[in-house]
Amino acid sequence: MISEAHAQALLEGRDDAELVVVEGRAHVVSADSLEREPYRGALRIVSRPDLAGPLGDIRSLSADTLAEVAGRLDATATRLGA
Structure with a gap:
């Protein structure tokens, strides 16, 4: 679900x-986007x-670190019920 591309887009x-x-x-979105559709009610990960x-x-950040970050974010999303 959450890939290295998502982690990199968030950091950049x-x-x-x-x-x-x-x-x-x-999705990586601006905070103000969370007040409008289709992101209203979205599960915030980080x-x-x-x-x-x-x-x-x-x-x-190395590619390995970025991959590790993405893996942790994906695990967090799963634990949160995404």
């Missing part, structure tokens, strides 16, 4: 970017600041 996105799941599909903070310099 705007400061208010959020990773959400709607109808079983992951915000960009919450993900980027612990990772440090996100510009230099």
Whole structure:
């Protein structure tokens, strides 16, 4: 469900970017998009600041680290019932 491309898009996105799941599909959207269809009521997985903070310099993440991040996000989404 959540791929490396989603993790990378979130990390490279705007400061208010959020990773959400709607109808079983992951999306990276701005926080203000969550107030409108089709994202109203979306399951929020993580915000960009919450993900980027612990990772440090996100510009230099290795492919392995990005894959690990995506795997953890996917596991979190599954645990949350996405």
